[in-house]
Amino acid sequence: MKKMLALLMILLLAVTALAGCGGGAQEESTELYIASANPMTGDSAQFGDMKVKAIELALEQVNAAGGIDGKQVKLLVGDDTGNPKEAPNVAQKFAADDRVLAIIGHWNSSCTLAARGIYEAAGIPVITDSVNKAITDGSTPHIFRISLTDTDQAYRLAEYAYNQMGKKNAAIMFTANDFGVGLKDDFTARFTELGGNIVATETYFEGQSKDFSPQLTTIKSKSPDLLFVAGYYVETALIAQQAKDSGFSIDMLGTEGISSDELVKLGGDAVEGIKFTGFFHPDIEFAGTKEFTEAFVAKYDKEPDTYAALAYDSALVLLEAMKTNGADRESITAFLNETQEFPGVAGPITFIDNAVTRNIIILTVKDGKIIPADVQP
Secondary structure, X not given: OHHHHHHHHHHHHHHHHHHHHHHHHHHHHHEEEEEEEXXXXXXXXXXXXXHHHHHHHHHHHHHHOOOEOOEEEEEEEEEOOOOOOOHHHXXXXXXXXXXXXXXEEOOXXXXXXXXXXXXXXXXXXXXXXXXXXXXXXXXXXXXXXXXXXXXXXXXXXXXXXXXXXXXXXXXXXXXXXXXXXXXXXXHHHHHHHHOOEEEEEEEEOOOOOOOOHHHHHHHHHOOOOEEEEEOOHHHHXXXXXXXXXXXXXXXXXXXXXXXXXXXXXXXXXXXXXXXXXXXXXXXXXOXXXXXXXXXXXXXXXXXXXXXXXXXXXXXXXXXXXXXXXXXXXXXXHHHHHOOOOXXXXXXXXXXXXXXXXXXXXXXXXXXXXXXXXXXXX
């Protein structure tokens, strides 16, 4: 009797196990997953929100056309809050999920640096728009960058300031993180190499600094003809407002970290005329730019920004990798390694040593709208 009960128990467990396996196989056969690891809350949440919107648009379009080999592509969203202490938790969650084929993110360089080793150990391909040059230093071959490095941006901005804007004496305000420090150092190196002078450098803390009057007072006393702000849109808007309120009128130059409509909403008249780096604008058309912009506006009732465009392009590349090479991590990575002149809405994409090659554009605020500057690099 005991033997019979034991046999029945074994059979029951076997049937349960098979049923469980069958359910998993069915789910795997009908759905594919990519993930977004970006700030969805915190001071950088605007960028994460725009990126997720763009990725969801790309997936909606491919799924409406039948998906990948008949499989629907789904998005999993992780919130790193823009904090490098939280980013590894998001990375661990996705690395442990065998369904996740690729990652789009993180936005903050410090978050990508904190998480990249986890992704690399799991062999998950990642496309990031983070700019710190160490991210693609060769030690993490599964990590790909779709934006220019902070060094590339800083050099080109220094050249633009000196050659196109005619500036000779610049002051710098920079956020005290990897992004800000790298930009400050690289801008200084190139601007002085060209013959310019850095007359003052002042720092602040993202998400913490609110009163910039001490830094602005020091900078004003040095009589610069340009203020280069190496930071993000929240603090840049406050700096511009406080400079205007104090009667300190000066041309300002920033990076893609302020390329957001939120800069205009927060800064108002104070950010009129500010110039900054961009990788995308609806008025500068590449393959699919117009169609993407129209679809984004129709779905979300707002125009896409630089990071929406880069996220959309990242999704397009990953989807094409799945179609062409196969829907697994190594096949996607192999496709990215071979990507050349892929038609993106922000311009053709070619990865060389895991980093994209692309030009910058200079954007500015005019009459409360972000538009391409009259003079380009």
